[in-house]
Amino acid sequence: MKTLLVGDLHLKSQLILPIVDNVIKDNNVKRVILLGDYVDFPGQTNNINLYARDLTFLFSWKKNMEANGLEVINIIGNHDADYLINFVSQYSVENIEVFFAIKEQLKELGLQVAYQLNDFLISHAGYTTLFNPEPWHFEKITSRHLHKLEELADSIGTKRGGLFETGSPLWADLSELKEKTNLKHPKQIVGHTPQKNIDASNNIIGIDTFSLYLNNHHEYQVIGNGDLIIHDDKHNELTVISTNWGNLETYETLKKLIQ
Ligand SMILES: [Mn+2]
Structure with missing residues:
Protein backbone atom coordinates (compact mmCIF):
# COMPACT_ATOMS: atom_id res chain seq x y z
CA MET A 1 0.00 0.00 0.00
CA LYS A 2 1.22 3.45 -0.90
CA THR A 3 1.27 6.42 1.46
CA LEU A 4 1.85 9.97 0.26
CA LEU A 5 3.46 12.44 2.68
CA VAL A 6 2.87 16.17 2.26
CA GLY A 7 4.80 18.96 3.98
CA ASP A 8 3.53 22.13 5.69
CA LEU A 9 0.48 23.71 3.99
CA HIS A 10 0.29 27.14 5.72
CA LEU A 11 -3.06 28.16 4.20
CA LYS A 12 -2.09 26.97 0.72
CA SER A 13 -4.41 23.93 0.58
CA GLN A 14 -6.20 25.40 -2.42
CA LEU A 15 -2.89 25.54 -4.25
CA ILE A 16 -1.17 22.36 -3.05
CA LEU A 17 -3.96 19.80 -2.70
CA PRO A 18 -4.89 19.87 -6.43
CA ILE A 19 -1.24 18.91 -7.10
CA VAL A 20 -1.56 16.18 -4.46
CA ASP A 21 -4.76 14.92 -6.15
CA ASN A 22 -2.86 14.25 -9.38
CA VAL A 23 -0.08 12.40 -7.59
CA ILE A 24 -2.66 10.27 -5.74
CA LYS A 25 -4.31 9.26 -9.03
CA ASP A 26 -1.09 8.61 -10.92
CA ASN A 27 0.40 6.44 -8.16
CA ASN A 28 -2.61 4.65 -6.67
CA VAL A 29 -2.03 6.17 -3.25
CA LYS A 30 -4.30 4.87 -0.45
CA ARG A 31 -3.15 6.93 2.51
CA VAL A 32 -2.14 10.58 2.82
CA ILE A 33 -0.23 12.00 5.78
CA LEU A 34 -0.26 15.79 6.08
CA LEU A 35 2.65 16.92 8.24
CA GLY A 36 0.97 19.85 9.97
CA ASP A 37 1.12 23.65 10.09
CA TYR A 38 -2.16 24.05 8.22
CA VAL A 39 -2.55 27.66 9.32
CA ASP A 40 -0.71 31.01 9.28
CA PHE A 41 0.99 32.69 6.36
CA PRO A 42 3.63 35.43 6.68
CA GLY A 43 2.08 38.82 5.95
CA GLN A 44 -1.52 37.49 5.97
CA THR A 45 -2.41 37.53 9.68
CA ASN A 46 -5.28 39.94 8.94
CA THR A 56 -12.94 24.96 4.57
CA PHE A 57 -11.23 23.68 1.43
CA LEU A 58 -8.89 21.44 3.46
CA PHE A 59 -11.75 20.04 5.51
CA SER A 60 -13.92 19.17 2.50
CA TRP A 61 -10.89 17.73 0.69
CA LYS A 62 -10.33 15.35 3.60
CA LYS A 63 -14.01 14.32 3.71
CA ASN A 64 -13.95 13.70 -0.03
CA MET A 65 -10.79 11.56 0.24
CA GLU A 66 -12.34 9.49 3.02
CA ALA A 67 -15.55 9.06 1.04
CA ASN A 68 -13.36 7.60 -1.73
CA GLY A 69 -11.79 5.09 0.65
CA LEU A 70 -8.51 6.87 1.34
CA GLU A 71 -7.13 7.35 4.81
CA VAL A 72 -6.02 10.87 5.74
CA ILE A 73 -3.78 11.43 8.78
CA ASN A 74 -3.43 14.99 10.08
CA ILE A 75 -0.23 15.56 12.06
CA ILE A 76 -0.22 18.66 14.26
CA GLY A 77 2.34 21.45 13.79
CA ASN A 78 3.49 24.17 16.18
CA HIS A 79 1.29 26.76 14.44
CA ASP A 80 -1.82 24.56 14.86
CA ALA A 81 -0.98 23.71 18.49
CA ASP A 82 -0.98 27.41 19.47
CA TYR A 83 -4.67 27.65 18.51
CA LEU A 84 -5.60 24.51 20.46
CA ILE A 85 -3.91 25.81 23.62
CA ASN A 86 -5.30 29.37 23.22
CA PHE A 87 -1.90 30.96 22.68
CA VAL A 88 -2.09 33.94 20.35
CA SER A 89 1.40 34.22 18.91
CA GLN A 90 2.85 36.93 16.67
CA TYR A 91 2.10 34.81 13.59
CA SER A 92 -1.47 33.80 14.56
CA VAL A 93 -4.53 35.45 13.01
CA GLU A 94 -4.98 38.83 14.71
CA ASN A 95 -8.77 38.87 15.12
CA ILE A 96 -9.53 37.06 18.37
CA GLU A 97 -13.01 35.85 17.37
CA VAL A 98 -11.57 34.39 14.19
CA PHE A 99 -8.80 32.83 16.29
CA PHE A 100 -11.38 30.81 18.23
CA ALA A 101 -13.28 29.89 15.07
CA ILE A 102 -10.04 28.53 13.59
CA LYS A 103 -9.41 26.58 16.77
CA GLU A 104 -12.78 24.83 16.32
CA GLN A 105 -12.03 24.06 12.66
CA TYR A 115 2.35 8.38 13.20
CA GLN A 116 4.39 5.21 12.82
CA LEU A 117 4.77 4.26 9.15
CA ASN A 118 6.62 0.96 9.10
CA ASP A 119 9.98 1.87 10.69
CA PHE A 120 9.61 5.58 9.90
CA LEU A 121 8.45 7.80 12.73
CA ILE A 122 6.42 10.70 11.30
CA SER A 123 5.88 14.00 13.15
CA HIS A 124 5.89 17.71 12.40
CA ALA A 125 9.43 18.38 13.61
CA GLY A 126 10.91 15.12 14.91
CA TYR A 127 12.02 13.37 18.09
CA THR A 128 15.41 14.33 19.43
CA THR A 129 17.19 12.71 22.38
CA LEU A 130 15.15 14.93 24.75
CA PHE A 131 11.75 13.58 23.64
CA ASN A 132 10.24 10.12 23.41
CA PRO A 133 7.03 9.14 21.65
CA GLU A 134 4.21 8.57 24.16
CA PRO A 135 1.04 6.55 23.48
CA TRP A 136 -1.15 9.70 23.35
CA HIS A 137 1.03 11.09 20.53
CA PHE A 138 -0.47 8.45 18.24
CA GLU A 139 -4.09 9.21 19.22
CA LYS A 140 -6.35 12.01 18.08
CA ILE A 141 -5.83 14.97 20.39
CA THR A 142 -8.76 15.72 22.73
CA SER A 143 -9.23 18.18 25.59
CA ARG A 144 -7.60 15.80 28.06
CA HIS A 145 -4.31 16.00 26.13
CA LEU A 146 -4.12 19.79 26.08
CA HIS A 147 -1.95 20.09 29.16
CA LYS A 148 0.67 17.81 27.65
CA LEU A 149 0.31 19.47 24.27
CA GLU A 150 1.09 22.77 25.94
CA GLU A 151 4.38 21.34 27.20
CA LEU A 152 5.34 20.34 23.65
CA ALA A 153 4.26 23.73 22.30
CA ASP A 154 6.43 25.48 24.89
CA SER A 155 9.57 23.40 24.25
CA ILE A 156 11.48 25.44 21.70
CA GLY A 157 15.15 24.88 20.98
CA THR A 158 17.88 27.50 20.67
CA LYS A 159 17.83 27.28 16.84
CA ARG A 160 14.25 28.60 16.86
CA GLY A 161 14.69 31.23 19.51
CA GLY A 162 13.89 29.10 22.56
CA LEU A 163 15.87 28.06 25.60
CA PHE A 164 15.80 24.29 25.22
CA GLU A 165 18.76 22.31 23.95
CA THR A 166 16.48 21.03 21.19
CA GLY A 167 12.86 21.61 20.30
CA SER A 168 9.97 19.19 20.84
CA PRO A 169 8.38 17.11 18.04
CA LEU A 170 6.40 20.28 17.28
CA TRP A 171 9.43 22.55 17.23
CA ALA A 172 12.78 20.84 16.59
CA ASP A 173 14.73 22.50 13.82
CA LEU A 174 15.92 19.96 11.24
CA SER A 175 19.53 20.69 12.23
CA GLU A 176 18.73 19.95 15.90
CA LEU A 177 17.02 16.72 14.87
CA LYS A 178 19.96 15.63 12.72
CA GLU A 179 22.55 16.44 15.39
CA LYS A 180 20.62 14.88 18.26
CA LYS A 196 14.78 23.21 -1.35
CA ASN A 197 13.97 19.61 -2.27
CA ILE A 198 13.54 16.23 -0.61
CA ASP A 199 16.69 14.19 -0.05
CA ALA A 200 15.57 10.65 0.74
CA SER A 201 19.11 9.28 1.01
CA ASN A 202 19.34 10.18 4.72
CA ASN A 203 17.56 8.52 7.63
CA ILE A 204 16.21 11.90 8.72
CA ILE A 205 14.15 13.32 5.88
CA GLY A 206 12.76 16.87 5.74
CA ILE A 207 9.81 17.36 3.38
CA ASP A 208 8.73 21.00 3.91
CA THR A 209 9.05 21.98 0.24
CA PHE A 210 6.02 24.28 -0.21
CA SER A 211 6.97 27.12 2.13
CA LEU A 212 7.23 30.71 0.94
CA TYR A 213 9.08 33.77 2.13
CA LEU A 214 8.56 37.49 1.59
CA ASN A 215 11.49 39.05 -0.24
CA ASN A 216 12.78 42.64 0.17
CA HIS A 217 10.27 43.88 -2.40
CA HIS A 218 7.45 42.35 -0.38
CA GLU A 219 6.86 39.64 -2.96
CA TYR A 220 6.29 35.99 -2.13
CA GLN A 221 8.98 33.59 -3.29
CA VAL A 222 9.02 29.81 -3.11
CA ILE A 223 11.82 28.24 -1.09
CA GLY A 224 11.38 24.65 -2.21
CA ASN A 225 10.54 22.82 -5.43
CA GLY A 226 7.33 21.18 -4.17
CA ASP A 227 8.75 17.65 -3.97
CA LEU A 228 6.47 15.05 -2.40
CA ILE A 229 7.40 11.62 -1.11
CA ILE A 230 5.64 8.25 -1.39
CA HIS A 231 6.19 5.30 0.91
CA ASP A 232 5.39 1.84 -0.46
CA ASP A 233 5.04 -0.76 2.29
CA LYS A 234 5.62 -3.59 -0.18
CA HIS A 235 9.39 -3.07 0.02
CA ASN A 236 9.38 -0.36 2.71
CA GLU A 237 10.63 1.96 -0.03
CA LEU A 238 10.54 5.74 -0.45
CA THR A 239 10.18 7.52 -3.78
CA VAL A 240 10.50 11.27 -4.29
CA ILE A 241 7.90 12.73 -6.66
CA SER A 242 8.62 16.05 -8.33
CA THR A 243 5.79 18.48 -9.08
CA ASN A 244 5.32 21.68 -11.08
CA TRP A 245 5.24 23.80 -7.91
CA GLY A 246 6.86 27.22 -8.25
CA ASN A 247 6.01 27.87 -11.91
CA LEU A 248 4.25 31.02 -13.18
CA GLU A 249 0.85 29.50 -12.52
CA THR A 250 1.74 29.00 -8.85
CA TYR A 251 2.41 32.71 -8.45
CA GLU A 252 -0.67 33.77 -10.42
CA THR A 253 -3.00 31.51 -8.44
CA LEU A 254 -1.36 32.61 -5.21
CA LYS A 255 -2.09 36.27 -6.01
CA LYS A 256 -5.77 35.45 -6.46
CA LEU A 257 -5.98 33.35 -3.31
CA ILE A 258 -4.59 36.02 -1.00
CA GLN A 259 -6.82 38.82 -2.36
MN1 LIG B 1 6.33 24.38 11.95
Whole structure:
Protein backbone atom coordinates (compact mmCIF):
# COMPACT_ATOMS: atom_id res chain seq x y z
CA MET A 1 0.00 0.00 0.00
CA LYS A 2 1.22 3.45 -0.90
CA THR A 3 1.27 6.42 1.46
CA LEU A 4 1.85 9.97 0.26
CA LEU A 5 3.46 12.44 2.68
CA VAL A 6 2.87 16.17 2.26
CA GLY A 7 4.80 18.96 3.98
CA ASP A 8 3.53 22.13 5.69
CA LEU A 9 0.48 23.71 3.99
CA HIS A 10 0.29 27.14 5.72
CA LEU A 11 -3.06 28.16 4.20
CA LYS A 12 -2.09 26.97 0.72
CA SER A 13 -4.41 23.93 0.58
CA GLN A 14 -6.20 25.40 -2.42
CA LEU A 15 -2.89 25.54 -4.25
CA ILE A 16 -1.17 22.36 -3.05
CA LEU A 17 -3.96 19.80 -2.70
CA PRO A 18 -4.89 19.87 -6.43
CA ILE A 19 -1.24 18.91 -7.10
CA VAL A 20 -1.56 16.18 -4.46
CA ASP A 21 -4.76 14.92 -6.15
CA ASN A 22 -2.86 14.25 -9.38
CA VAL A 23 -0.08 12.40 -7.59
CA ILE A 24 -2.66 10.27 -5.74
CA LYS A 25 -4.31 9.26 -9.03
CA ASP A 26 -1.09 8.61 -10.92
CA ASN A 27 0.40 6.44 -8.16
CA ASN A 28 -2.61 4.65 -6.67
CA VAL A 29 -2.03 6.17 -3.25
CA LYS A 30 -4.30 4.87 -0.45
CA ARG A 31 -3.15 6.93 2.51
CA VAL A 32 -2.14 10.58 2.82
CA ILE A 33 -0.23 12.00 5.78
CA LEU A 34 -0.26 15.79 6.08
CA LEU A 35 2.65 16.92 8.24
CA GLY A 36 0.97 19.85 9.97
CA ASP A 37 1.12 23.65 10.09
CA TYR A 38 -2.16 24.05 8.22
CA VAL A 39 -2.55 27.66 9.32
CA ASP A 40 -0.71 31.01 9.28
CA PHE A 41 0.99 32.69 6.36
CA PRO A 42 3.63 35.43 6.68
CA GLY A 43 2.08 38.82 5.95
CA GLN A 44 -1.52 37.49 5.97
CA THR A 45 -2.41 37.53 9.68
CA ASN A 46 -5.28 39.94 8.94
CA ASN A 47 -6.60 38.05 5.93
CA ILE A 48 -9.54 36.32 7.60
CA ASN A 49 -11.03 35.30 4.25
CA LEU A 50 -7.89 33.37 3.42
CA TYR A 51 -8.07 31.51 6.74
CA ALA A 52 -11.78 30.73 6.32
CA ARG A 53 -11.60 29.66 2.68
CA ASP A 54 -8.47 27.58 3.01
CA LEU A 55 -9.52 25.64 6.10
CA THR A 56 -12.94 24.96 4.57
CA PHE A 57 -11.23 23.68 1.43
CA LEU A 58 -8.89 21.44 3.46
CA PHE A 59 -11.75 20.04 5.51
CA SER A 60 -13.92 19.17 2.50
CA TRP A 61 -10.89 17.73 0.69
CA LYS A 62 -10.33 15.35 3.60
CA LYS A 63 -14.01 14.32 3.71
CA ASN A 64 -13.95 13.70 -0.03
CA MET A 65 -10.79 11.56 0.24
CA GLU A 66 -12.34 9.49 3.02
CA ALA A 67 -15.55 9.06 1.04
CA ASN A 68 -13.36 7.60 -1.73
CA GLY A 69 -11.79 5.09 0.65
CA LEU A 70 -8.51 6.87 1.34
CA GLU A 71 -7.13 7.35 4.81
CA VAL A 72 -6.02 10.87 5.74
CA ILE A 73 -3.78 11.43 8.78
CA ASN A 74 -3.43 14.99 10.08
CA ILE A 75 -0.23 15.56 12.06
CA ILE A 76 -0.22 18.66 14.26
CA GLY A 77 2.34 21.45 13.79
CA ASN A 78 3.49 24.17 16.18
CA HIS A 79 1.29 26.76 14.44
CA ASP A 80 -1.82 24.56 14.86
CA ALA A 81 -0.98 23.71 18.49
CA ASP A 82 -0.98 27.41 19.47
CA TYR A 83 -4.67 27.65 18.51
CA LEU A 84 -5.60 24.51 20.46
CA ILE A 85 -3.91 25.81 23.62
CA ASN A 86 -5.30 29.37 23.22
CA PHE A 87 -1.90 30.96 22.68
CA VAL A 88 -2.09 33.94 20.35
CA SER A 89 1.40 34.22 18.91
CA GLN A 90 2.85 36.93 16.67
CA TYR A 91 2.10 34.81 13.59
CA SER A 92 -1.47 33.80 14.56
CA VAL A 93 -4.53 35.45 13.01
CA GLU A 94 -4.98 38.83 14.71
CA ASN A 95 -8.77 38.87 15.12
CA ILE A 96 -9.53 37.06 18.37
CA GLU A 97 -13.01 35.85 17.37
CA VAL A 98 -11.57 34.39 14.19
CA PHE A 99 -8.80 32.83 16.29
CA PHE A 100 -11.38 30.81 18.23
CA ALA A 101 -13.28 29.89 15.07
CA ILE A 102 -10.04 28.53 13.59
CA LYS A 103 -9.41 26.58 16.77
CA GLU A 104 -12.78 24.83 16.32
CA GLN A 105 -12.03 24.06 12.66
CA LEU A 106 -8.64 22.59 13.56
CA LYS A 107 -10.24 20.39 16.23
CA GLU A 108 -12.62 19.04 13.56
CA LEU A 109 -9.65 17.89 11.46
CA GLY A 110 -8.59 15.33 14.07
CA LEU A 111 -4.96 16.12 14.79
CA GLN A 112 -2.27 13.85 16.25
CA VAL A 113 1.38 14.37 17.20
CA ALA A 114 2.91 11.36 15.47
CA TYR A 115 2.35 8.38 13.20
CA GLN A 116 4.39 5.21 12.82
CA LEU A 117 4.77 4.26 9.15
CA ASN A 118 6.62 0.96 9.10
CA ASP A 119 9.98 1.87 10.69
CA PHE A 120 9.61 5.58 9.90
CA LEU A 121 8.45 7.80 12.73
CA ILE A 122 6.42 10.70 11.30
CA SER A 123 5.88 14.00 13.15
CA HIS A 124 5.89 17.71 12.40
CA ALA A 125 9.43 18.38 13.61
CA GLY A 126 10.91 15.12 14.91
CA TYR A 127 12.02 13.37 18.09
CA THR A 128 15.41 14.33 19.43
CA THR A 129 17.19 12.71 22.38
CA LEU A 130 15.15 14.93 24.75
CA PHE A 131 11.75 13.58 23.64
CA ASN A 132 10.24 10.12 23.41
CA PRO A 133 7.03 9.14 21.65
CA GLU A 134 4.21 8.57 24.16
CA PRO A 135 1.04 6.55 23.48
CA TRP A 136 -1.15 9.70 23.35
CA HIS A 137 1.03 11.09 20.53
CA PHE A 138 -0.47 8.45 18.24
CA GLU A 139 -4.09 9.21 19.22
CA LYS A 140 -6.35 12.01 18.08
CA ILE A 141 -5.83 14.97 20.39
CA THR A 142 -8.76 15.72 22.73
CA SER A 143 -9.23 18.18 25.59
CA ARG A 144 -7.60 15.80 28.06
CA HIS A 145 -4.31 16.00 26.13
CA LEU A 146 -4.12 19.79 26.08
CA HIS A 147 -1.95 20.09 29.16
CA LYS A 148 0.67 17.81 27.65
CA LEU A 149 0.31 19.47 24.27
CA GLU A 150 1.09 22.77 25.94
CA GLU A 151 4.38 21.34 27.20
CA LEU A 152 5.34 20.34 23.65
CA ALA A 153 4.26 23.73 22.30
CA ASP A 154 6.43 25.48 24.89
CA SER A 155 9.57 23.40 24.25
CA ILE A 156 11.48 25.44 21.70
CA GLY A 157 15.15 24.88 20.98
CA THR A 158 17.88 27.50 20.67
CA LYS A 159 17.83 27.28 16.84
CA ARG A 160 14.25 28.60 16.86
CA GLY A 161 14.69 31.23 19.51
CA GLY A 162 13.89 29.10 22.56
CA LEU A 163 15.87 28.06 25.60
CA PHE A 164 15.80 24.29 25.22
CA GLU A 165 18.76 22.31 23.95
CA THR A 166 16.48 21.03 21.19
CA GLY A 167 12.86 21.61 20.30
CA SER A 168 9.97 19.19 20.84
CA PRO A 169 8.38 17.11 18.04
CA LEU A 170 6.40 20.28 17.28
CA TRP A 171 9.43 22.55 17.23
CA ALA A 172 12.78 20.84 16.59
CA ASP A 173 14.73 22.50 13.82
CA LEU A 174 15.92 19.96 11.24
CA SER A 175 19.53 20.69 12.23
CA GLU A 176 18.73 19.95 15.90
CA LEU A 177 17.02 16.72 14.87
CA LYS A 178 19.96 15.63 12.72
CA GLU A 179 22.55 16.44 15.39
CA LYS A 180 20.62 14.88 18.26
CA THR A 181 18.40 12.21 16.74
CA ASN A 182 16.57 10.04 19.26
CA LEU A 183 18.52 6.84 18.62
CA LYS A 184 15.53 4.62 19.37
CA HIS A 185 13.98 6.23 16.29
CA PRO A 186 16.77 6.61 13.75
CA LYS A 187 14.41 6.87 10.76
CA GLN A 188 12.14 9.90 10.77
CA ILE A 189 10.23 12.02 8.27
CA VAL A 190 9.40 15.61 9.25
CA GLY A 191 8.19 19.00 7.98
CA HIS A 192 8.71 22.33 9.80
CA THR A 193 12.08 23.36 8.34
CA PRO A 194 11.84 24.65 4.75
CA GLN A 195 13.77 22.50 2.26
CA LYS A 196 14.78 23.21 -1.35
CA ASN A 197 13.97 19.61 -2.27
CA ILE A 198 13.54 16.23 -0.61
CA ASP A 199 16.69 14.19 -0.05
CA ALA A 200 15.57 10.65 0.74
CA SER A 201 19.11 9.28 1.01
CA ASN A 202 19.34 10.18 4.72
CA ASN A 203 17.56 8.52 7.63
CA ILE A 204 16.21 11.90 8.72
CA ILE A 205 14.15 13.32 5.88
CA GLY A 206 12.76 16.87 5.74
CA ILE A 207 9.81 17.36 3.38
CA ASP A 208 8.73 21.00 3.91
CA THR A 209 9.05 21.98 0.24
CA PHE A 210 6.02 24.28 -0.21
CA SER A 211 6.97 27.12 2.13
CA LEU A 212 7.23 30.71 0.94
CA TYR A 213 9.08 33.77 2.13
CA LEU A 214 8.56 37.49 1.59
CA ASN A 215 11.49 39.05 -0.24
CA ASN A 216 12.78 42.64 0.17
CA HIS A 217 10.27 43.88 -2.40
CA HIS A 218 7.45 42.35 -0.38
CA GLU A 219 6.86 39.64 -2.96
CA TYR A 220 6.29 35.99 -2.13
CA GLN A 221 8.98 33.59 -3.29
CA VAL A 222 9.02 29.81 -3.11
CA ILE A 223 11.82 28.24 -1.09
CA GLY A 224 11.38 24.65 -2.21
CA ASN A 225 10.54 22.82 -5.43
CA GLY A 226 7.33 21.18 -4.17
CA ASP A 227 8.75 17.65 -3.97
CA LEU A 228 6.47 15.05 -2.40
CA ILE A 229 7.40 11.62 -1.11
CA ILE A 230 5.64 8.25 -1.39
CA HIS A 231 6.19 5.30 0.91
CA ASP A 232 5.39 1.84 -0.46
CA ASP A 233 5.04 -0.76 2.29
CA LYS A 234 5.62 -3.59 -0.18
CA HIS A 235 9.39 -3.07 0.02
CA ASN A 236 9.38 -0.36 2.71
CA GLU A 237 10.63 1.96 -0.03
CA LEU A 238 10.54 5.74 -0.45
CA THR A 239 10.18 7.52 -3.78
CA VAL A 240 10.50 11.27 -4.29
CA ILE A 241 7.90 12.73 -6.66
CA SER A 242 8.62 16.05 -8.33
CA THR A 243 5.79 18.48 -9.08
CA ASN A 244 5.32 21.68 -11.08
CA TRP A 245 5.24 23.80 -7.91
CA GLY A 246 6.86 27.22 -8.25
CA ASN A 247 6.01 27.87 -11.91
CA LEU A 248 4.25 31.02 -13.18
CA GLU A 249 0.85 29.50 -12.52
CA THR A 250 1.74 29.00 -8.85
CA TYR A 251 2.41 32.71 -8.45
CA GLU A 252 -0.67 33.77 -10.42
CA THR A 253 -3.00 31.51 -8.44
CA LEU A 254 -1.36 32.61 -5.21
CA LYS A 255 -2.09 36.27 -6.01
CA LYS A 256 -5.77 35.45 -6.46
CA LEU A 257 -5.98 33.35 -3.31
CA ILE A 258 -4.59 36.02 -1.00
CA GLN A 259 -6.82 38.82 -2.36
MN1 LIG B 1 6.33 24.38 11.95
